[in-house]
Amino acid sequence: MTAVAQIFRKPWIWAFVAAFGVWLVTIMFTGGASTMGLSRAALTFAAFSIIVGLGQMFVITLGPGNIDLSIPATMTLAGTVALKVMNTDNGLIIVGIAAALAVGLVIGFVNYGLIKLLRIPPIIATLSSSFLFQSTAIWYNRGLRVKPPEILADFATGSTLGLPNVAIIAFLVSVGAWVLLEKGIFGRWVSAIGQNMRAARLAGVPVDGVRFATYVLCAVLAAMGGFLLSCFSGGAALNMGAEYLLTSIAVVIIGGTAVAGGFANVPGIWGASLFLFLVVSMLNTYGASAGLRLLLTGLIIIAVIIAASRKRVR
Amino acid sequence: MSWLSADRLRLVVPALSLALLLGAVFWMQPRTMSYTGLNLLFNLAVPIALATIAQMLIMTVNDLDLSMGTFVSFVACVTATFLQSDPLIGVLILIGCVATYAALGVVIYLRNLPSIVVTLGMSFVWGGLAVLLLPSPGGVAPDWIRWLMTSKPPVLPMAIVASVAIAAVAHFIVMRSAFGVVIRGVGGNERSVERAGWSVLKARAATYALAGCFAVMAGICLVGLTTSADANIALRYTLLSIAGVILGGGEFVGGRVSPIGAVIGALTLTLAGSFLSFLRIPPDWQIGAQGAILIIVLAVRLLLNRRERAERSR
Numbered sequence: 001m002t003a004v005a006q007i008f009r010k011p012w013i014w015a016f017v018a019a020f021g022v023w024l025v026t027i028m029f030t031g032g033a034s035t036m037g038l039s040r041a042a043l044t045f046a047a048f049s050i051i052v053g054l055g056q057m058f059v060i061t062l063g064p065g066n067i068d069l070s071i072p073a074t075m076t077l078a079g080t081v082a083l084k085v086m087n088t089d090n091g092l093i094i095v096g097i098a099a100a101l102a103v104g105l106v107i108g109f110v111n112y113g114l115i116k117l118l119r120i121p122p123i124i125a126t127l128s129s130s131f132l133f134q135s136t137a138i139w140y141n142r143g144l145r146v147k148p149p150e151i152l153a154d155f156a157t158g159s160t161l162g163l164p165n166v167a168i169i170a171f172l173v174s175v176g177a178w179v180l181l182e183k184g185i186f187g188r189w190v191s192a193i194g195q196n197m198r199a200a201r202l203a204g205v206p207v208d209g210v211r212f213a214t215y216v217l218c219a220v221l222a223a224m225g226g227f228l229l230s231c232f233s234g235g236a237a238l239n240m241g242a243e244y245l246l247t248s249i250a251v252v253i254i255g256g257t258a259v260a261g262g263f264a265n266v267p268g269i270w271g272a273s274l275f276l277f278l279v280v281s282m283l284n285t286y287g288a289s290a291g292l293r294l295l296l297t298g299l300i301i302i303a304v305i306i307a308a309s310r311k312r313v314r
Numbered sequence: 315m316s317w318l319s320a321d322r323l324r325l326v327v328p329a330l331s332l333a334l335l336l337g338a339v340f341w342m343q344p345r346t347m348s349y350t351g352l353n354l355l356f357n358l359a360v361p362i363a364l365a366t367i368a369q370m371l372i373m374t375v376n377d378l379d380l381s382m383g384t385f386v387s388f389v390a391c392v393t394a395t396f397l398q399s400d401p402l403i404g405v406l407i408l409i410g411c412v413a414t415y416a417a418l419g420v421v422i423y424l425r426n427l428p429s430i431v432v433t434l435g436m437s438f439v440w441g442g443l444a445v446l447l448l449p450s451p452g453g454v455a456p457d458w459i460r461w462l463m464t465s466k467p468p469v470l471p472m473a474i475v476a477s478v479a480i481a482a483v484a485h486f487i488v489m490r491s492a493f494g495v496v497i498r499g500v501g502g503n504e505r506s507v508e509r510a511g512w513s514v515l516k517a518r519a520a521t522y523a524l525a526g527c528f529a530v531m532a533g534i535c536l537v538g539l540t541t542s543a544d545a546n547i548a549l550r551y552t553l554l555s556i557a558g559v560i561l562g563g564g565e566f567v568g569g570r571v572s573p574i575g576a577v578i579g580a581l582t583l584t585l586a587g588s589f590l591s592f593l594r595i596p597p598d599w600q601i602g603a604q605g606a607i608l609i610i611v612l613a614v615r616l617l618l619n620r621r622e623r624a625e626r627s628r
Binding site for chain 1: 356380381391419425427428430431432434435436438439440441442443444445446447449543545553558560567598599600601602603604606608609611612616
């Protein structure tokens with residue numbers, strides 16, 4: 001009994017409970033006909049929000065005011081540059097991956113440079129820089145839609161042992177993030193800065209270095225997400241990252257990571273990403289119109305947050 | 315130098331950046347230096363200024379409203395439909411909107427919720443309602459608001475008169491009234507306000523309701539200018555309003571805001587758009603240049619702040 005009670009005290013449990021509930025309701029409506037299809041689709045589409053959400057999680061954990069709004073622009077730019085570099089040539093896949101990751105690195109540098117050198121709040125710094133990245137993507141793309149190399153396209157849409165390949169990648173990235181957060185000194189440093197930056201500095205945490213690394217990590221993960229998404233959807237589109245602005249923040253918070261920073265958890269990102277996708281597909285199954293779907297998604301998100309919250313302690 | 319208090323100094327940089335930008339526009343297009351020219355330059359600033367004041371009120375109590383853009387869009391849809399055809403129902407809906415904002419303030423406080431997440435959820439709700447109301451662009455602006463927004467007062471154009479009036483009213487409420495002191499106190503030190511016998515709950519509810527009122531006015535004014543509405547009409551306002559507050563010298567935490575600065579920030583952002591079109595920047599780089607302007611203004615602010623600090627220590 002104590003083991004069960006302990007699990008229910010974890011901050012990430014509610015995201016999974018909600019995801020499972022929605023999954024069950026959808027399955028019941030279709031009479032179990034689409035169980036496998038729905039689960040596969042959920043794993044596939046959640047994979048992208050998981051990858052970008054993990055980066056956002058580290059940034060948000062740095063403390064109040066830390067947030068990366070340039071994720072959509074980063075995804076678009078990385079996808080665009082990588083696909084154009086590869087130019088559908090299977091032999092250039094390594095070069096393409098390197099290009100995408102390089103875009104992420106540069107964007108991380110620029111973002112933290114603005115935050116540190118100009119002392120701009122991160123929300124404004126990443127917002128203004130995202131305008132620049134978006135323009136760069138528009139200029140670089142020139143309205144062309146380059147297809148991904150065949151091997152990559154097959155890989156991104158295919159699956160291994162019944163599991164979608166993108167979900168497997170998301171899992172590997174999550175394990176990496178979990179080790180970084182829970183087992184290494186880096187995660188301790190990030191949490192320490194989020195709990196009290198002054199105290200962390202006095203305790204000898206290399207605050208600037210850690211914050212810099214976190215913003216770079218977030219941008220690199222976003223670039224990776226953009227790269228995979230553009231391979232999955234058969235080409236980079238200029239607005240393909242747009243929905244991940246809200247999604248990346250929402251999955252972090254619904255997953256039980258503290259908005260005020262200092263406390264993060266990786267499993268919650270999975271629960272929340274699955275939940276968000278399942279809500280939309282449930283409403284689709286029930287035949288809701290676009291407007292109704294948005295309305296109900298919003299209400300359900302708020303309901304979950306209120307249910308998972310605690311009363312103000314006086 | 316007692317005249318140059320910290321509050322006034324906070325206004326110097328935003329005012330200088332606006333003057334500089336305005337000078338550049340006049341220099342490039344001398345014809346804008348007229349009644350009609352000024353009106354055209356600043357026409358769209360009125361709704362943005364109102365939304366910025368709304369965002370500023372929320373930021374005064376250390377929260378952030380990420381649903382501003384979708385909310386203003388929804389109000390615009392209500393204005394172009396119900397407020398025009400059945401004014402009574404329209405007014406009731408808008409009162410309901412303001413009440414919803416007050417309720418949000420209460421829920422966020424009582425359940426200790428992060429405002430970012432709740433308003434993120436609300437952005438889906440408002441967006442969904444707007445799409446349900448106006449699935450395709452349309453509607454008609456009520457005659458009275460059309461008349462008000464296109465009226466031509468003597469000496470100064472409507473856009474300038476309205477901006478000054480908005481700044482004056484907001485300045486009176488936030489900086490001069492007892493209510494303003496309380497809400498800035500909530501942002502600065504919630505506990506001390508509570509111990510002094512004020513109800514933080516009531517103060518927060520009132521702040522949110524007032525922000526709702528300003529946002530409703532923003533939506534109505536916007537329809538007065540555009541004559542019709544659609545569900546995505548004001549999505550940019552979320553980020554514009556936050557950027558406007560920051561440009562105007564406001565801060566994310568601590569109840570440090572400046573209503574006059576916020577209006578100046580909104581005017582600067584509007585002018586930046588016209589400035590870029592006069593520069594004949596290729597359309598690819600329009601968004602990017604807007605980001606660059608934001609960065610430059612903030613860099614200038616940093617330089618001036620440094621100089622001021624150096625002079626003070628001398």
